[in-house]
Amino acid sequence: MTTFKDSSAPGIGEASSHKLNLAEIFEALVGGNLSIRITAYDGSAAGPVDAPYGLNLKTPRGTTYLVTAPGDLGLARAYVAGDLELVGAHPGDPYEALRALAGDLEFHRPSPLTLAHVARSLGLEHFKPIAPPPQEAVPRWRRFAEGLRHSKTRDAEAIHYHYDVSNTFYEWVLGPSMTYTCAVYPELEATLEAAQENKYRLIYDKLRLKPGDRLLDIGCGWGGMVRYAARRGVHVIGATLSAEQAEWAQKAIAEEGLSDLAEVRHSDYRDVRESNFDAVSSIGLTEHIGVHNYPAYFTFAREKLRVGGMLxxxxxxxxxxxxxxxxxxxxxxxxxxxxxxxxxxxxISKLQDIGGMEVVHEENFRDHYALTLRDWNKNLVEHWDEAVDEVGEGTARLWGLYMAGCRIGFERNIIQLHHVLATKLDPKGGSDLPLRPWWDA
Structure with a gap:
């Protein structure tokens, strides 16, 4: 158990009666080996004076957020509300500061005596929970009014929360492709637009699509895959739970003259009645449906496919x-x-367990998602003033923080991005697929 008796900050030892200032408290919680500079509204400071990045606690409200929700939630509340500042970083892309901060935020488990010392120094008023920033969704236990988790009603509300922010805001962040999923970079120097186009090309080829085929794109977003396939003569139905996405996509389809081939519906994918598709694409949907729903989800996809069709x-x-x-x-x-x-x-196992489907390929695009997030943060920085005017500073700060933090997650292998490719077998377990992968990687 860590006692902090060897900390360089004065008065942190358990036996001390010294009242800790805010910087000392932070230093106590992280073990006293800071690489960033910590400053606070009480005038205290800790960490290297010449550190390129820092954390500035600006208000007592920020302290309350940090104390009442230790960890990433409290940090996010204080940052989104503007009570906590990442010094040396643009709020649209705080990646470098977060990476430096992440090296310090490996919190030790203080002893009860140390925690009591911290509590006495802070004062009880900071331990009384206060309202979070307005950008925060209610906790899971309060969402039952919207239905059971992953019911159609509750899924629709969750999608509305995240995706119906502002199409204009998304245009600035995502760029012309309006694609909010991992791109596939053909080389490190590729632009975001080239990488997104390459991603759609790769999926199109993996699915063995050709003119005249029928594609169902579930969770289609703003219709990037829908329009890519339709431009190549494929008949496509896309489904999204976001009303703003569906409206934007239908307009884009009409403007490109693709209305005779493509349609995006404001619909739960489970409400699509058509079947006998040559392929089903699901690009960034599985994260939203719940793991216990995987069997039903993959069964739905299987039943929408013709024999020999691809998922x-x-x-x-x-x-x-x-x-x-x-x-x-x-x-x-x-x-x-x-x-x-x-x-x-x-x-893969849930897909295999439903029967009738064979997994033929999978691959990991973890590094590609880190690059994608890098480019989204870059776009947000370039359109920062417009983004703040459109959605407010708190929401813009939230997006900068979220994307930069996720970039670190992909770089450190905390999260990954996988393609899983499968085919629907005939009743005797056969397929007509080539012996080796048929696409250009």
């Missing part, structure tokens, strides 16, 4: 199959309410 599942995953499925507090309350992640092995 491509593109999904953020964990690096193993043993960790809990639920997202952490910050992601659940500020980014993807009710989101769940698991390992690629569990996705």
């Amino acid at each position: 491509l599942n593109h999904c953020i995953t964990r690096p193993d199959n043993a960790r809990k499925n639920k997202a952490g507090s910050f992601i659940d309350r500020y980014v993807f309410p009710d989101g769940e992640l698991t390992g690629s092995g569990k996705i």
